[in-house]
Amino acid sequence: MTLAAQDLWFSYGDRPVLKGISLSVEPGEWVALAAPSGFGKTTLCRVLAGYLTPDRGSVEVDGDPLPHRGTRPVQMIGQHPERMLDPRLRMRDSLAEGTRAGCRMGEGSLCADGNGDGFAQEALLEALGIRSQWMARFPHELSGGEMQRFCIARALLARPRYLICDEISTMLDAVTQARIWEVVQQEAHARQLGVVLVTHSLPLAERLASRCVSLA
Amino acid sequence: MDSVTPTVHSAGHGPHDNDSFHHHHSHGPASIHPGHHHLLTVEDLSVSFRSYSDGRFFETAQVETQVISGLSLSVHEGEILAVVGASGAGKTLLADAILGLFEPNATVRGRIWFDGQLQDASSLARLRGRAIALVPQSVESLDPLMKVGRQVEGQPQGRADAAKRRLRRQQLFARYDLDESVASLYPHQLSGGMARRVLLCCALMEDPKLVVADEPTPGLDLPLALKAMEDFRFLAQQGTGVLLITHDIELALKTADRVAVFKDGTVVEETSVESFASPQQLRHPFSRALWHALPEHDFAVAEDGGLPGAMSADSGQLPAPMASAIAGAGALVNETTPGDAAGTGDAAGAGCAAAQDEMVRKGDREKGGAR
Structure with a gap:
């Protein structure tokens, strides 16, 4: 039961970024990645979540390679929420993507109508501070922090086993940051998610991570 | 009235004591305030948007949503003013208003003086990119x-x-x-x-007189963020005013001369950085909530009404089930991780600190090479 990356190599054109990175994350573990800007933290996150295919090496989830189709058991929340949301979908439709993906992950009894566990979803949205009047809006009508809450909700609704958090709270003020992490910690604990965490803030890494991995 | 006030501002004002309250703000002993000249003064700014309410297609009414109301702040020459506040509180709209960038459905009211001159939309547009330059929030701003x-x-x-x-x-x-x-x-x-x-x-x-930096640091690692801040400080020393819009209060406190605390579309407190040394010196509950929420202080979600804009605007208070959920979460985390915090947590902390130190040294070496 591990998210295991073995000897990952990745390059953009002829510029190598990842050179033989290996990493393993256990369920319930919080791993912080530390490296200077431009060192491939985001690239590693994208490879782990299956957005990018490594040139060499493999990513395995609980012994199986990342699936090419269907819902991925590794969900990533990115640094730029405006890039992670479809600009032509209203926010409720972006959220529904997560709900549908979560239903396909097989928590079936609650998802018979394809709408997911409405009550749990409601509680999650409320805990993240998502207002109902944002649901009908498009991404450009929300602030970065508001969009990020939707990205976090979407990732959690997809029922992942591992969560990749790439600088997810850099656009949030301190109060919202504390609240959002409390929600993520609570969810991760309840479902024993393995979490990979990228942050430039040392106090935050020390608060959250149980292990720190340096890429440099 | 408007014909008189600009002259007042161009003349600036006399010297004042520490902590004297004027033009809606106060100063600390170390505040930089050369010539007592306000480079930028914003008074009573309000921004609202017209949009359609939810409802049946032909019956929807246009509604006016107030996003910023009654906002006042000042930036002096050679000073860094940090505007710190909740995300979604309208900080970016403040930057847009100063730069004369208005959405077609926006209504903007209030008075903005730049360098002693009362400005309007077209004069702000002429200053934009020359005397007033923006460092935008999103990398999407590049072509x-x-x-x-x-x-x-x-x-x-x-x-x-x-x-x-x-x-x-x-x-x-x-x-x-x-x-x-x-x-x-x-x-x-x-x-x-x-x-x-x-x-x-x-x-x-273009060597601007006022730099409006809208969230310039997310995505920068710590040495680079500090370097960006150093550069703002360097700019300020040359006499440039810097309006630093950020949610990152730690960084603001390290860099800025004064901090304007922004909440629900207005500035609730504009004060010197020194006031943030302890929460008792802060006037507004939200400023205190910010202090308590920092990871190096309590990492606590506020209870005394200083809630993030998202919830407080409509309800003013947490809905009961959610409050209990949060309390539960806190208890849960505290209960199950004492071992972690004491054992692995500390070890992890040390690991992160070591990694960060390495980065800082690397940053220093690079800086040495570049300068």
Whole structure:
């Protein structure tokens, strides 16, 4: 039961970024990645979540390679929420993507109508501070922090086993940051998610991570 | 009234004591305040948007949503004022208003003085990019189809100007540790940190009097963020006013002279950085909530009404089930992780600190090389 990356190599054109990175994350573990800007933290996150295919090496989830189709058991929340949301979908439709993906992950009894566990979803949205009047809006009508809450909700609704958090709270003020992490910690604990965490803030890494991995 | 007030502002005001309260704000003993001259004064600014309410298609009414109301702040010459507040509170709209960038469905009211002159939309538009420059929030502000070097250099007028601009761009790139080869990259090839530095270079091309930096540091690692802050400080020492819009209160406290605490579309407290030494010195509950929420203090979600804008605006208080959920979460975390916090947590902390130290040293070496 591990998210295991073995000897990952990745390059953009002829510029190598990842050179033989290996990493393993256990369920319930919080791993912080530390490296200077431009060192491939985001690239590693994208490879782990299956957005990018490594040139060499493999990513395995609980012994199986990342699936090419269907819902991925590794969900990533990115640094730029405006890039992670479809600009032509209203926010409720972006959220529904997560709900549908979560239903396909097989928590079936609650998802018979394809709408997911409405009550749990409601509680999650409320805990993240998502207002109902944002649901009908498009991404450009929300602030970065508001969009990020939707990205976090979407990732959690997809029922992942591992969560990749790439600088997810850099656009949030301190109060919202504390609240959002409390929600993520609570969810991760309840479902024993393995979490990979990228942050430039040392106090935050020390608060959250149980292990720190340096890429440099 | 408006014909009189600008002269008052261009003349500035006399010297004042520490902590004297004037023009809606107070100063600390170390505040930089040369010439007592307000470079930028915003008074009673309000921004609202017209939109359609939810409802049946033909019956929907236009509604006016107030986003910023009664906002006042001042930036002095050679000073860094940090505007700190909840995300979604309208901080970016404040920047847009100062730059004279208005959405077609926006209504903006209030008075803005720049360098003693009362401004309107068209005069602000003329100052934009010259005397007032923006460091935008999103890397999406770069043209994805244009090479970075040309974007920073801008539109040259003749060959001499082109050479001058290229030289200026090269100096700026050197100052920000950007390799000359970066100039021939496209925006999507930049890392998050590089893109932010490129945006900073764009803003500094025309040697502005006031720099409005809208969230310039997310995505920068700590040494680079501190370096960006150092550069704002350097700009301020040259007499440039810096309006630093950020949610990152730690960084604001390290860099700025004064902090304006922004909440629910207005500035609730504009005060010196020194007031943040302890929560007792802060006047407004939200300022205190910010202090308590910092990871190095309590990492606590506020209970005394200083809630993030999202919830407080409609309800003013947490709905009961959620409050209990949060309390539950806190208990849960505290209960199950004492071992972690004591054992692995500490070990992890040390690991992160070591990694960060390494990065800082690396940053210092690079800086030494570049300067």
